[in-house]
Amino acid sequence: MENAVIQTKSSPFSSVWLVPLVAVVAGLWMAASAYINEGPEITVTFASGEGLKAGETRVKRLSVELGVVKEVYLNDSYDMVTAVIKFHGGTEELLSSDTQFWVVRPRIGAAGVSGLGALLSGAYIELAPGELKDDAREYRGLDDMPITDKSAAGASLAVVAERSGSISVASPVLYNGYRVGRVEKVALSPIDKRVHYQIFIEAPYDELVSSNTRFWNSSGVNVTAGSNGISVQTESLEALLSGGITFGLPEHTKPGKPLSELDELDKIFDLYTSLEEMNKQPYAWGREYLLMFDSSVRGLSAGAPVEYRGIRVGTVLKVSLDLIDEKFAAAQSRLQIPVLIRVDPGRFGVDSKESMNEMDDSMGDGVNHGLRASLASGNLLTGSLYVSLDYYDDVEAAEFGKLNGHTLFPTTASGLGHIQGQISSLLSKLQDLPIEKALGSADSALQAVGETAKSADATLAGISSLLNSAEAKSLPLELKNSLQSLQATLAGLSPQSAIYQDVQFSLQELRETLNNTKDLTQKLEDRPNQLIFSQDPEPDPIPGG
Numbered sequence: 001m002e003n004a005v006i007q008t009k010s011s012p013f014s015s016v017w018l019v020p021l022v023a024v025v026a027g028l029w030m031a032a033s034a035y036i037n038e039g040p041e042i043t044v045t046f047a048s049g050e051g052l053k054a055g056e057t058r059v060k061r062l063s064v065e066l067g068v069v070k071e072v073y074l075n076d077s078y079d080m081v082t083a084v085i086k087f088h089g090g091t092e093e094l095l096s097s098d099t100q101f102w103v104v105r106p107r108i109g110a111a112g113v114s115g116l117g118a119l120l121s122g123a124y125i126e127l128a129p130g131e132l133k134d135d136a137r138e139y140r141g142l143d144d145m146p147i148t149d150k151s152a153a154g155a156s157l158a159v160v161a162e163r164s165g166s167i168s169v170a171s172p173v174l175y176n177g178y179r180v181g182r183v184e185k186v187a188l189s190p191i192d193k194r195v196h197y198q199i200f201i202e203a204p205y206d207e208l209v210s211s212n213t214r215f216w217n218s219s220g221v222n223v224t225a226g227s228n229g230i231s232v233q234t235e236s237l238e239a240l241l242s243g244g245i246t247f248g249l250p251e252h253t254k255p256g257k258p259l260s261e262l263d264e265l266d267k268i269f270d271l272y273t274s275l276e277e278m279n280k281q282p283y284a285w286g287r288e289y290l291l292m293f294d295s296s297v298r299g300l301s302a303g304a305p306v307e308y309r310g311i312r313v314g315t316v317l318k319v320s321l322d323l324i325d326e327k328f329a330a331a332q333s334r335l336q337i338p339v340l341i342r343v344d345p346g347r348f349g350v351d352s353k354e355s356m357n358e359m360d361d362s363m364g365d366g367v368n369h370g371l372r373a374s375l376a377s378g379n380l381l382t383g384s385l386y387v388s389l390d391y392y393d394d395v396e397a398a399e400f401g402k403l404n405g406h407t408l409f410p411t412t413a414s415g416l417g418h419i420q421g422q423i424s425s426l427l428s429k430l431q432d433l434p435i436e437k438a439l440g441s442a443d444s445a446l447q448a449v450g451e452t453a454k455s456a457d458a459t460l461a462g463i464s465s466l467l468n469s470a471e472a473k474s475l476p477l478e479l480k481n482s483l484q485s486l487q488a489t490l491a492g493l494s495p496q497s498a499i500y501q502d503v504q505f506s507l508q509e510l511r512e513t514l515n516n517t518k519d520l521t522q523k524l525e526d527r528p529n530q531l532i533f534s535q536d537p538e539p540d541p542i543p544g545g
Contacts (some may be wrong), residue, residue: 002102004184006254007033009335012208012523012543013288017177024371033295036068038089039066039086039087039088039089039090039091039092040087040092040095041070041084041085041086041087041136041137042084042087042095042116042136042137042138042139043082043083043084043087043137043138043139044082044083044085044086044101044125044138044139044140044141045075045080045081045082045083045138045139045141046080046081046083046103046139046141047080047081047082047141047143048103048231049072049081049083050103050105050123051071051081051103051105051499052069052103052123052125053069053072053122053125054070054071054072055068055069055070056068056069056070056122057069057083057122057123057124057125058121058124058125059085059087059101059126059127060124060125060126060127061094061126061127061129066087066088066091066094067085067086067087067091068086069083069084069085069086069125069271070084070085070086071083071084072084081216083125083141085125093125093129094129095135095136095137096129096130096131096132096133096135096136097130097132097135098130098131098132098137099127099128099129100127100128100130100142100150101125101126101127101128101139101142102125102126102141102142102143102144102146102148103123103124103125103126103141103147104123104124104125104126104145104415104460106121107142110523116182119452125141126145126155128146128149128150129151130150131150133399143444144169146184147169147170147182147183147184147200148182148184148200150245152200152202153199153202153203154181154201154202154203154205154206155200155201155203155209155259155354156184156198156199156200157195157198157199157200157201157209157267157268158195158196158197158198158199158267158268158269158437159198159215159245159262159268159269159270160192160194160195160197160268160269160270160271161194161195161197161217161270161271161273161311162194162195162273163195163273164186164188164195165217165219165273166219166243166302167183167186167197167217167219167244167245168183168186169183169184169186170182170183171219171243171244171245172244172245173199173200173201173244173245173246173247174218174244174245174246174247175191175205175208175246175247175248180200180201180202180205180208181198181199181200181202182199182200183197183198184198184199184200185197185198185492186198188466197245197271198267199245201351202496207258207259208247209247209259210249210256210257210258210259211256211257211262211266212249212253212254212255212256212284212285212351213248213249213255213256213269213299214247214248214249214250214269214270214272214278214282215244215245215246215247215269215270215271215272215274216245216247216271216272216273216274216275216277216278217243217244217245217271217272217274218246218275219243219244219382223383224237233478237447244270245348246275247362250278250282250283251279251282253282253351256284256352258297263530280303280315281315281342281344282346283344283345283346283351284346284351285344285351285353285355285356285409286314286342286343286344286345286351287342287343287345287348287356287359287360287363288317288340288341288342288345288406288407289338289340289341289342289343289373289406289407289408289409290323290334290339290340290403290404290406290407290408290409291340291341291373291408291409291411292337292338292339292389292408292411293336293337293339293411294334294336294413295375295376295413296337297319297337297339297375297385298383299377299378299383299384299385300316300319300339300384300385300387300431301316301319301384301501302316302317302319302376303315303316303360304316304378304384304385304386304387304389305386305387306341306342306343306386306389307376307386307387307388307389308386308388309389309390311347312347313343313348313389314342314344314345314347314387315341315342315344316340316341316344316386316387317338317340317341317342317447318339318340319338319339319340319349320338321335321337321338323338323340323404323406323472324338324403324404325362325404328403329400329405331522334480339387340406341409342372342385343359343363345358347435357363363409364399364400366391367398367399367400367409367410368397369391370392370393370395371389371391371399372389372390372392372395372410372411372412373387373388373389373409373410373411373412374388374390374392374411374412374413375388376388378408392412395410395412398410418461
């Protein structure tokens with residue numbers, strides 16, 4: 001019996017090929033995975049390449065690495081540095097046209113110490129995602145780190161001032177001494193020549209801002225002296241060192257429209273130099289008027305009050321010849337001094353845009369009825385002046401005009417100027433009087449008086465001659481004899497004389513006769529037929545029985 005022989009057939013694939021095959025598959029998978037997970041590549045231009053190194057400088061967001069700088073080179077004009085950044089996969093949504101990039105380096109400034117992590121790891125590029133949904137691959141890097149992150153909740157506002165003072169980027173924004181925001185940007189506008197600040201107020205403190213909110217410079221120390229001594233005020237040590245802006249509502253002012261209801265133009269606020277200055281001009285709406293004065297304005301300055309019968313209604317803004325042009329000045333026979341004032345409807349109780357039209361109508365009606373502006377003395381010791389608005393009866397009719405874009409408000413002289421005008425008017429009237437004619441008439445009258453005096457002298461001479469005559473001298477003796485005869489006659493009429501007694505007896509008899517006549521008259525009135533018939537007629541005879 002033969003043994004069976006078993007033969008094996010070899011496989012066409014050798015096991016030695018398994019390892020290379022796995023390596024190829026793994027390589028393809030890694031390549032595909034790398035291609036799928038590969039992020040975009042962008043270019044960012046910076047003003048300086050300090051701290052940027054190809055292959056080392058990282059791009060981060062909240063300390064999470066997002067990419068790396070592949071290449072750093074100068075641009076074609078050799079004035080900027082371009083960094084080519086390769087991002088990791090899944091970062092495309094962070095890139096839009098408003099995405100921000102800046103280089104984080106160790107810094108010490110008004111905002112404090114920043115970028116300390118770069119001391120160990122070196123400089124890196126920080127990314128702030130944008131809000132737009134578009135796509136961009138070329139960017140302009142920021143020169144400095146932004147003060148406020150774009151994702152922070154709050155409100156950005158514009159504040160405008162005449163001068164910068166000590167306020168700078170990163171200076172605090174305060175409310176009741178508490179920091180609620182910061183200054184993000186400071187720039188001088190060549191158009192209006194004013195300093196423009198961009199500030200950011202964090203949520204929920206942005207709800208404290210309304211249309212009636214006022215902003216003022218709280219830098220430095222405010223020292224005031226009064227009857228209670230010296231008072232020193234400062235907002236905070238931070239504001240004292242780096243400057244600051246404080247906001248709030250003026251006294252006795254209610255909040256206006258909330259910030260969310262304001263237009264972009266209404267979100268631009270004026271920055272007052274101090275709290276005291278803000279209290280002098282706390283109103284948002286006002287109308288400017290240009291006054292032209294013939295008299296001297298020495299003692300009148302910007303900030304002086306505008307009053308109506310002792311109540312402040314506005315403020316003097318400017319006293320300068322720059323308010324009128326050369327042509328207008330040359331056309332005047334006597335150069336007038338222009339004064340720009342502002343009248344606030346809020347001082348009458350309503351500080352709104354609608355109140356402006358009501359105030360215009362009221363002022364126009366007042367001008368038609370004699371409302372005029374004049375200069376008045378505010379302090380006799382210092383010689384300061386203010387503008388007074390009041391009604392006058394003896395003024396010519398006037399109306400509003402226009403000059404260099406300003407509304408002309410009619411003026412009149414008052415005080416010393418008014419007295420001078422009255423004296424001048426009086427002198428003019430005296431000059432117009434017919435004094436020479438009056439003097440001629442007076443001379444003629446005096447001559448007539450002289451003739452009359454001569455006639456009087458002649459009359460007096462005649463009287464004197466009459467008194468000195470013999471007849472006039474004998475007149476007193478004859479008058480004395482006549483008086484003695486009259487006295488003797490009156491003595492004969494005394495009660496003891498016979499004539500007086502006879503007259504008295506006759507008067508008594510006359511009185512009795514009159515009484516009898518009175519009785520007779522009374523009887524005749526009672527019985528008119530008494531003269532014909534007897535008083536008691538005899539009775540009729542009675543026949544005997």
